[in-house]
Amino acid sequence: MAAAEPLLSARGLAVQFPGADRRTPAHLDLRVAPGERILMLGPSGCGKSSLLKAIAGVIPDIIDGDVYGELEVAGLDHLTSDVAKIADVVGYLGQDPLDQIALPRVDDEVAFGLENAGRPIDEITDRVHSALADVGAETLAARDTATLSGGQLQRVALAAVLARRPRLLLADEPTAMLDPAAASAVHNLLLHRESADRAIVVVDHRLDDVSSLPERLVVLDADGRVLADGRTRDVMISAAEPIAASGSWLPLGIEAARALGRPPTDADLEAPEVALDDLATILPSNISDPDRRTGEVVIDARNAAFGPAGRRNAQKPLVAGIDLQLRRGEVTAIIGANGSGKTTLLSGLAGLSPTLDGEVRRDGHVGLVFQFPERQFLARTVAQEIEYGARSPESVEQALAEFDLDVVRERNPFAISGGQQRRLSIAAVAVTEPAAILLDEPTFGQDRRHAIELAATIRGLADRGFAVAIVTHDLRLAAWLADQVVVLRHGEIAMSGATQSVLRDVAALRAAGLAPSRLLRWWAEHRAVDLRSVIDVLHGDLIGAVR
Template sequence: MITFEQVSVQYHESAEPALHGVDLTIPEGELCLLVGPSGAGKSTLLGTVSGLVPHFTGGVLHGRVTVNGRDTRTHRPRELADVVGTVGQDPLAHFVTDTVEDELAYGMESLGLAPDVMRRRVEETLDLLGLAELRGRALTALSGGQQQRVAIGSVLTTHPKVLVLDEPTSALDPGAAEEVLAVLQRLVHDLGTTVLMAEHRLERVVQYADQVLLLPGRGQTPVLGEAAEVMAHSPVHPPVVALGRAVGWSPLPLSVRDARRRAAPLRARLDGRTPAPATVPAPARATATVDRLAVQRGPVPALRGVRLDLHPGEITALMGRNGAGKSTLLGSLVGLHRPTAGSVRVGGLIPHQTRPKELIRQVGLVPQDPRDLLYAETVAAECAAADRDSAAEPGTCRALVARLLPGIDDATHPRDLSEGQRLSLALAVVLTARPGVILLDEPTRGLDYAAKARLVEILRDLAAESHAVLLATHDVELAAELAHRTVILAEGEIVADGPTPEIVVSSPAFAPQVAKILSPGPWLTVPQVVEALAAEEAR
């Protein structure tokens, strides 16, 4: 269905090709998972299939890519629209209408389908993706995860033969992600749709892949093969694979179920042992206090009676399904929403009544899309603006960038950075004012495992410097590894609040892979298990 013949892509401003030597075929009716470290060329490869590369992105395409017999060099994206459906990382950039139902119908209107066919497919897609209750809602009023489902639905209504997806579950809670992946499986198994999907959250998707296409990095030859074979040597892999590698399982398990079937001896070795206790910050006076907070967003009560204290040195994970109110709570802490009832105080200030210049010294928010904070033409200009806005010494922000994002040229435009690099730049902008409270909304969206590990180190350093850190996330692995405390929101109310091990182990939805494999033991991460086994062998 998709054939790459000695494909390479060279962008004009780059010294090295973004892709090199891709020569392989993806058969019809298979789900192919595209993996590799950030900067390996995954988005470029997806673009060659949809025709966006080189017709819209520029650069030079060597070799040939054919999709259902059509050469993407001679067919522009609009001429491939009936064959290839594409969903990018940013749902808002994908939308062309105002409401859910109109967005689902737009692609079919462009193809000239009959009204009765359009109506039937819209209803089918609303049911498939659980969007029926949102059909009349404005797209801008949806949560990030809801927008992602609408973006996927708008592509599905045209019934393409090939689906190209870039991080399709990155903004979804675990339950919504499972729904989307179940739909994709149904399309592959029942309709013979070919799915090519790039995803950093491999713990969610690798068990569903018929094949895995690994891009090891620039200058290295891509590898296509069975998932277990590729994961055995892939530099990026989910915790279940890391655990299998650590204890020598062969073949490697790809799902929690497969790992549990083989984990009885490991559970016996770990029986009676507990992970080394995490360092808990000493009790301190709260730097931010939310007391019985209620927020109304239009007709919808977004928060109801929320109580939350944030303490210096403590990292808190805020979790819950899409639309639970996580982003609203973060926005309330930086004054974006006026309370309907209750109160919010940060460093003694009332956020919605405080001038931004004063507030940024107390609290800073890195939003879901870091581009919301980045408006200058170069990295150097962003840093200079951050220094001015924070009344910091010139060079303060640039020094932070050098620490968080080494090797980036001052003249680089923020739009040319990867997702992880943009996040690091936005975080540096926020940290320039040295706020006591740091808020992050879905910080690992678009990050590979290496970039996520760097973020973990950065946030731990910030906590050690007595910053209070609150991160809203669907990444259960991040919460298990990093957070001292986990808070779960549902329908605008806090339904759980306590030490992370207690909260996530008891939750089927929010437990990490290791906790599910080694249940009922208290283990959350692979490093905890490796450390315990090493201590056992050393005795």
């Protein structure tokens, strides 16, 4: 498949961090030809991010780590060439956009790389405008980067990389913080815009809403070795079982076929609704939302308005008119398009954002898990991070096991994968036993196995008596876990209520800037089907129902 003279050639590539007892990836061979679009899948912690960082020169030039094997980019011996020469060829978008945002104004940030390259001012202006338009962020050009949401920051960081027009673009979870509509647009931009000389490698877990997959798929196993590599449709169908066993997500139709106990076909990729129809015939009839609202109110917001976090002198609220109660034993999902105020609402409920109007009553201490996990790390090792707020040594060991972190217990929190960082941030808050736990995008960057297990853990926290609220772009997660859903639009509550009632209103979700997935659209037309039962069956090979 690859051309005789690849743009990227890796042979026996491996990465090992100080203190780590194994290499991830352990031994990877990969060739990428000019013009190729490649989607890379693999379980959390297998080395996907480390691979991209090594190719981009981030490892070892910025992050300490040893790189083994042979690596060539555009004919340059990557392991001996100056990193500045590599940067002329390679563009890298990391998992955390804050790692790449350097300037206070959006258009200056996008122009920064071009200015360093000495491009003419007229060309810089044109490229900045074009790149922001490509990612749907042209209206953000004059904004202060400190005021942007996580999803908006992710689009700006992507625009800054695209503006440089690198020959090899590496994108690590480029849609993790985007709402479904924005995620679909970015996927199409990266994976389907033709370019004869630019190659793109995208690492991503989200497959449900990719309208058309790229031509080539590379799947890594838990050790970072290539499990499957080839034409995407062929790999998805022929290797569905080992891909699922490795912990990776699969497209909806493939999931449904597996749940039915039959081999997947090409038709399942094209029309997953057919397999879902078959599933519906063996599932329970529609069940109304369970009423768990028997616990006491822990957080009670009345006509509350919140300003930006950390700005106590703020006068203009970012969210307003909030009437919301969080109860023990209940999961509340907060959804909305990027920039709708979800994170501000969560931090306001936690007391980190100033209350500018109305009132918020809190009964007990509140634990908040940030959108960017590294913002709350304090210790030098994973185990010490959990110990910091734990009530007992036993709770530390239990958390390390429950969140699958024991294998990295002695690693620095900043030297583990993004998925592991997310699980660590939740574990460190859960062991403090707060009355309420508020989680901002708790499953972003997680593979299928860890996302499902983490979701079950979150449901378990509510079942143990915590009040739980999650901000999420994953509407399947909201449908599976939540007792109530709150939809934000332009800083106000556009709709709220029992989960299945809210998520069945596809027109209202679209009016709020959300793009319901194919699963939700199918379910909206099948009123006799219980959505939670469908999701339980789709997840059935990993975990049973959590309610």
